[in-house]
Amino acid sequence: DQAPLRIAVTGAAGQIGYSLLFRLASGSLLGPDRPVELRLLEIEPALKALEGVVMELDDCAFPLLAGVETGSDPRKIFDGVNLALLVGARPRGPGMERGDLLSANGAIFTEQGKALNDVAADDVRIGVTGNPANTNALIALSNAPDIPKERFSALTRLDHNRAISQLAAKTGAPVTDITHMTIWGNHSATQYPDLFHAEVGGRNAVEAVGDQAWIENTFIPTVAKRGAAIIEARGSSSAASAANATVDAARDWLLGSAEDDWVSMAVVSDGSYGVPEGLVSSFPVTTKHGEWTIVGGLEIDDFSRARIDASVAELVEERDAVVELGLI
Ligand code: NAX
Numbered sequence: 644d645q646a647p648l649r650i651a652v653t654g655a656a657g658q659i660g661y662s663l664l665f666r667l668a669s670g671s672l673l674g675p676d677r678p679v680e681l682r683l684l685e686i687e688p689a690l691k692a693l694e695g696v697v698m699e700l701d702d703c704a705f706p707l708l709a710g711v712e713t714g715s716d717p718r719k720i721f722d723g724v725n726l727a728l729l730v731g732a733r734p735r736g737p738g739m740e741r742g743d744l745l746s747a748n749g750a751i752f753t754e755q756g757k758a759l760n761d762v763a764a765d766d767v768r769i770g771v772t773g774n775p776a777n778t779n780a781l782i783a784l785s786n787a788p789d790i791p792k793e794r795f796s797a798l799t800r801l802d803h804n805r806a807i808s809q810l811a812a813k814t815g816a817p818v819t820d821i822t823h824m825t826i827w828g829n830h831s832a833t834q835y836p837d838l839f840h841a842e843v844g845g846r847n848a849v850e851a852v853g854d855q856a857w858i859e860n861t862f863i864p865t866v867a868k869r870g871a872a873i874i875e876a877r878g879s880s881s882a883a884s885a886a887n888a889t890v891d892a893a894r895d896w897l898l899g900s901a902e903d904d905w906v907s908m909a910v911v912s913d914g915s916y917g918v919p920e921g922l923v924s925s926f927p928v929t930t931k932h933g934e935w936t937i938v939g940g941l942e943i944d945d946f947s948r949a950r951i952d953a954s955v956a957e958l959v960e961e962r963d964a965v966v967e968l969g970l971i
Contacts, residue, residue, distance in 0.1 A: 647678040647709040649764065651724040653755065654731020654773060655683035655713070656693040658879065662886035663730065664696065668705040671890050673897065678709040684720040684731065685713065717758035725764045726897070728889055729755060729783065732773025742964060745778065749970035752779045756786030763790070768896060768933060771797040772889050776830045777909050777923045778961040784911065784923070785971035793934065796896070797909035799826040799834065799925040801881065801888035806836040806866045810843065813862070814851050820844040825927040826907040827916075827947075828954025829961075834925065835950035836866040840941055863950075900930045905938050916943060916951065922958050 650667055654660055660683075666672070667679055681700075685693045693713050700711060714720050721727060733747040752771075759769060767790065771780040776797035784795040803826050811818045822845075825837040838858055841848035852858060865872075873881045892908060900906050909925040912918040915937045916926070927938040943951065965971050 645677065647680040648673060648726060649680045649682060649724045651682040651684060651721050651727040653684040653717075653727075653729050655681075656685045656689040656696055657731060658882035659730050659772065659885045659889070661696060662883045663728070663889055664700060665703065666886060666890050668700055668703065668708040670705075670707050672894050675707070678707045680710040681708070681712070682720045682722075682724055683711065683713045684717055685715060686731075687715045690715060717755050718762055721755075721758050722762045723764050724759075725766055725768070726893060727755075727759055727763065727767060727769045728772065728893065729769060729779070730772045730889070732779060734774075742968070745775070745961065745964050746968050746970070748773070748775065748779050749782055749965055749968055752782040753786045753970055756783035759783070760787035760789050766933070767794060768893070769795045770889065770893055770896070771795070772885060774830070775961060777925075777958055778965060780909065780923045781911075781921075781962060782965055782970050792911045795911065795923070796892070796935070797830060797923055797925075798885075798889060798892055799830050799907045799909050800892040801885050802826045802830060802834055802836065802866060802869075802925075803907040804884070804888055804891065805869045806838075806841075806862075809862055809865055810838065810841065810848060810852070813857065814843050814848075816843045816851075821848075822901075822904045823927070824907065825905070826925045827951045828925055829958050830909060830925065831954070831957060832867050832871075833954040833957045834867050835947065835954055836863055837947055837950075838862065839944065839947055840927070896930050896935065897933055899932065900928070905929050908935055910935055910937070913937065915939065916941075917948075918951075918955050919959065922955065922962060924955060924958055 780797040807821045824841045827835040838848040843851040905927045914920040918924045928935040
């Protein structure tokens with residue numbers, strides 16, 4: 644099918660957008676043969692900056708870029724989109740409580756969920772990068788009753804990629820040797836990067852590392868707090884790596900994950916692994932033909948169980964808060 648894939652990106656004038664749009668337009672998502680059309684959503688005050696970004700897109704003369712539209716009305720921008728990458732969100736400002744953050748984002752993801760429900764293409768897939776990503780995805784899917792819940796996911800691929808990179812560095816293996824990595828739970832500091840099922844060149848990662856203390860005291864906190872470390876070093880939050888992960892996640896969703904491996908995606912729980920049904924939580928999944936399947940039958944020991952439960956408890960709290968706010 645050589646018709647352009649129509650891709651919406653929200654928050655397109657932001658930091659992540661500045662990296663993401665150029666990756667999408669250059670063919671990182673579906674390869675060098677499939678044209679793409681970009682639909683860029685921003686809030687009114689950012690539309691002028693967005694025009695500047697579109698000028699730069701023009702100036703790349705990307706062969707695959709079949710069209711660009713910009714605007715602040717989700718009902719226009721989401722019209723007929725096959726893929727929606729919801730990156731724009733309200734960041735936590737000074738003095739903002741968690742409830743304020745949830746309600747500000749609740750307003751955004753309620754409106755966008757409804758608009759997607761009404762105008763997106765029948766085959767739409769929706770990836771949420773904007774934080775709090777899991778709960779924003781839950782709000783959006785709850786407001787889109789005609790779109791199957793399986794079409795929504797929240798991004799934990801950046802955490803997954805960070806975990807691969809840390810394990811590769813520790814073991815001296817190339818990143819291509821690392822497989823079966825899993826991020827469980829929330830895209831937050833409570834997330835659980837799980838090495839017990841991961842492999843390094845086909846060997847169990849825990850055995851390959853041979854250092855339980857490193858896993859507990861270095862690996863897990865380094866992955867979970869990597870976002871804060873980047874802010875500390877760079878002076879702003881991760882953007883190019885977040886854009887890269889957004890592309891990786893969408894590409895694997897649409898084209899399929901590698902044989903004999905899996906990826907991490909936050910998707911609506913069917914009750915697997917004790918995660919309450921309906922929560923958007925990160926799991927190991929395989930993907931094929933645009934569908935994901937939670938990997939079944941993994942053994943979860945007490946160490947992992949406690950960490951998965953802690954992150955899921957945080958998701959339950961976030962869900963209860965948005966229920967209380969009347970957002971879902
Ligand atoms: P920026 O603040 O640079 O950009 C966000 C953009 O969204 C702004 O241009 C803003 O005008 C726009 N926006 C706000 N409300 C909007 C609305 N209702 N409709 C359309 N656009 C809207 O943030 P950036 O660094 O690009 O990060 C974007 C989001 O990604 C943030 O929520 C951030 O926390 C989240 N992240 C998520 C990650 C993940 O792994 N899931 C990692 C990176 C990043 O922290």
